[in-house]
Amino acid sequence: MHLLDIRNLTIELQTAETTIRAVDRVSFSLKEGEVHALVGESGSGKSLIAKAIVGVLNERWVITADRMHWRGVDLMRLTPEQRRKTVSQDIAMIYQDPSRCLDPTAKIFNQIAETLPEVATTGFFLKRNRARKDRVKALIHKVGIKNHEAVLDSYPHELSEGVCQKVMIAMAIARTPKLLIADEPTTALESTTRAQVFRLLKSLNQLKNMSILMISHELEEIVNWSHGIHVLYCGQMVEAGPTQRIFSQPRHPYTQALLKSLPDYEHGLAHKEPFYALKGTIPTLQHLPIGCRLGPRCPQAQKECVVAPKLSKHHGHSYACHFPLIKEVK
Amino acid sequence: MILDYILRRLGLLFFMVLLLSIFTFSLSYLFPGDVLSNLSGVSNTNFAQSALLEEKYRVNSNYFIQYIAFLDRILQGDWGVSFASGDSVFKHILDLIPATLELSIYALLISVVVGVPLGILASAYYKRWPDKLISSTAIVGYSMPIFWLALLLIMVFSLKLGWFPMSGRVSLLYEIPASTGFILVDILLADFPYNGMAMLDALHHLTLPTIVLAMYPTTVLVRFTRESMLKVMDQSYIKTARAKGLNRGQLIIHHALRNALLPVIKQIGLQFSTLITLAMITEVIFSWPGIGRWLIDSIYQRDYPAIQGGLMAVSLFIIIATIMAELTYTLLDPLSRNQAHGKV
Ligand SMILES: Nc1ncnc2c1ncn2[C@@H]1O[C@H](COP(=O)(O)OP(=O)(O)O)[C@@H](O)[C@H]1O
Ligand code: SF4
Ligand SMILES: [Mg+2]
Secondary structure (H helix, E strand, O other), X not given: OEEEEEEEEEEEEEOOOXXXXXXXXXXXXXXXXXXXXXXXXXXXXXXXXXXXXXXXXXOOEEEEOOEEEEOOEEHHHOOHHHHHHHHHHHEEEEOOOHHHHOOOOOOHHHHHHOOOOOOOOOOOHHHHHHHHHHHHHHXXXXXXXXXXXXXXXXXXXXXXXXXXXXXXXXXXHOOOOOEEEEEXXXXXXXXXXXXXXXXXXXXXXXXXOOEEEEEOOOHHHHOOOOOEEEEEEOOEEEEEEEHHHHHHOOOOHHHHHHHHOOOOHHHOOOOOOOOOOOOOOOOOHHHOOOOOOOHHXXXXXOHHHHOOOOOEEEOOXXXXXXXXXXXXXX | OHHHHHHHHHHHHHHHHHXXXXXXXXXXXXXXXXXXXXXXOOOOOOHHHHHHHHHHXXXXXXXXXXXXXXXXXXXXXXXXXXXOOOOEHHHHHHHHHHHHHHHHHHHHHHHHHHHHHHHHHHXXXXXXXXXXXXXXXXXHHHHOOHHHHHHHHHHHHHXXXXXXXXXXXXXXXXXXXXXXXXXXXXXXHOOOOXXXXXXXXXXXXXXXXXXXXXXXXXXXXHHHHHHHHHHHHXXXXXXXXXXXXXXXXXXXXXXXXXXXXXXXXXHHHHHHHHHHHHHHHHHHHOOOOOHHHHHHHHXXXXXXXXXXXXXXXXXXXXXXXXHHHHHHHHHHOHHXXXXXXXXX
8 A cells, every 4th residue: 555645736826916837747656765955946836746745835835636635535635634644653854954943942952852753651740851861862973963951952053954854854753753754854964963863763764664755956965875866846746756767767857957966876977077967957837838847948858848748657657748758879 | 043033132232322411511501591401490580599509410521421411410310400399300200200100011912912812702703793892993983082081980980870979099098108109009018907998999090091192002002913913824734624523622722822912012012112102191181190290290290300211211211121022023023033143
C-alpha cells in the first residue's frame, strides 16, 4: 500500500483580482521506506507542495486535490482537528526558513521538549523532567550541536541560521515520524555538517524504515539512496520516475539541463569550462507562457510546443514533452 | 548592554525634563501680566515686598541666572503660590495628584482586566458571533465621546435609578484623614468603626467615574489585543507548532499569548498619557477633586502660577510613566532586549 498517494494536487493563491495557480495538478506517490526527491528551480512550488501536505499553508491558499491519501485515509476529507492529529503523529517536516518557524520568544529547550511524544512514565515529576532533558540533549547531539547548554538556553534570534536549521531537524526527528519531509534541510549548513545530516537521514531511513521526501538541490548527495525523482518546473511535474532511469535516460529537456548542470555528471567537464545552464529564468506565476511552460527556454522547442504537452507514462517513468529526448548511444 | 540601554533611557528622561523645565520657565514671560507676579503668585505688592521678590527671583539678572534660580526653587518645592487660593502650588499638587492617580490606575486596571481577555476571546472566535459582538461593541465604545457617556450614565444610574452618587469621592459623613491621598488606602489605614461602610461608600463614588474613564482604554486594548493575536496566529511558527502536534489550547498558552501580549504591554503604557487627559474631563464632570479639575479651574481663573505648576506636574508624570512602560516592555521581550542597543 502507498504511504502517501497524491493525485492532481492544485494550489492556488486567491488575490483581489485573480487566482494565481502556483502548483498545477501534481501527482506522485510514495511507498513505505522509500526516499523520493523533489527537484526543480527555486520558485517552482516545491515548498508549497510540502506545506500543503503538512497543512501549514495560510488561509489565502486554496488547495484542491482529487485525493491526498495517507495510508489509505484521505487527508482532504478529515476535519482540521483529525488532520492535525494524523499529521503530527506520522509526518514531520524540516522547514526551509528555520528562523521563522521557531517561536521568537520561547527558549530552544522548550520548543524541542514540547515536540517529544508523551511517554507514559510513572516516575516522579523530577524524574520525568530529568528524562526529558536527557532526550532533548541526545537529540541535539544527533544533529551535530556540541555546546548544547548554550544553545538550549538561547532564543532563536541569538543563534545562527545554521544552528536554527539543526534545531528544526532535531524537532522533526524527535517523534520518529513515518514520513519526513525535508525542505532543503542543509542550505544554511557548512559542508561538513551537511554530510553529517545526510548520513543521519540515511541511517534513519535504513534503520527505522522512515520514508523521506527530500527537497534538495544537491542531487549528487541523494542519487545513491533515493528511489524516485520528481522534477518540477513552474508548478508542473515535468518528469518523474525511478532515480536510475532519470539519471541514465532523462526524457525531458529540463531534466537534462538540471543533470548537465551537476558538476560531475558525465565527468566531461574540462578545466574552467562553463557550466551548462538553460538560458533565461523561471517565469513568474503572473506571466506564464502558453503551451509548454518551458517553451521560451527550451533548446528543443518547436511549433507544436504552443500546445501544452500531456504527461505520458512508460514503465513508471513519466514525462510531459512533445519531443522527448532519446539518449544518443555513445 | 541592558544597563547601557537603561542609562540611555535615563538620559532621554533627563533631556525631556530639562526641556519641560525650560518651557515652564518661559511661560512666566509669555503669559500676560507682570513677570514677577506670574513667577511668584504674589500680586499687589508694596515697594518693600517687591524689592524682596526681585532679589529672590533675580529678575534683574540675565535669563540664565533667572533660570538657575527657578530650577533651584523647583527642586526645593517652592513652586510659588496660587493667585486664587494664596496657598503653595506645590502643596496643592501634592494634595490633588493622588486622587487623579487613583482614578487613572483603577481605570487602567479595569481596562486591562476587561480589555485584554475580551480581545483574546474575540480573536479565538475570529469572524464568529463572539468576535462580531465584542468587536462591534468596542467600536461603539471607542467612538463615543466620554462626556456624553458620562452624562448618559449619570442620567440613568444617578438620577433615575439612584444607584450611584454623581459627584465627589466619599460622602461627607465620613471624615477620612488623608495620609496617602488614595481614598481606599486611607480608609483601610484609618482605624474607625464604620470602616466597611466608608469603603462601600467610596467604592460607590468611584464606580461611575472609573467606568467612564476606563471605556476608551478598554476599547483600545480590546482592538489592539485582537489584532495582535490574529497577527501572531498567522505566523509560520504557530502553524508549524500546530503541525508538531500541539492542540489549540497549548498553542495559545505556550506560543501565541506571549508573542501577542508583548506589544500589548507597550500599548498599556502608552495609554497612560491619554488616560490623564481623559481624567481631566472626567474629574470636571464628576467633581472629582483631582489635579485635572484644579488645572482646568486655574485656566478659567487665569491663575498662572497654578497653570505652570500643574502642567509641569502632569507632564512629568506622563513622561515618567511612558519611559517606565518602555523599560518594562524591553525587559520582558527577548527580541527587543537584544536589539536595545540599536534604539535611541
Ligand atoms: N506567501 C506567498 N505569497 C505569494 N506568492 C508566494 C508565496 N509563497 C510562495 N509564493 C510563490 O509560489 C511559488 C512557489 O514557491 P515555493 O514553493 O516557495 O518555491 P520553491 O520552494 O520551489 O523554491 C513561487 O513562485 C512564489 O513566488
Ligand atoms: S514540449 Fe517542447 S518546449 Fe516543452 S519541453 Fe518539450 S520540446 Fe521543450
Ligand atoms: Mg522552497
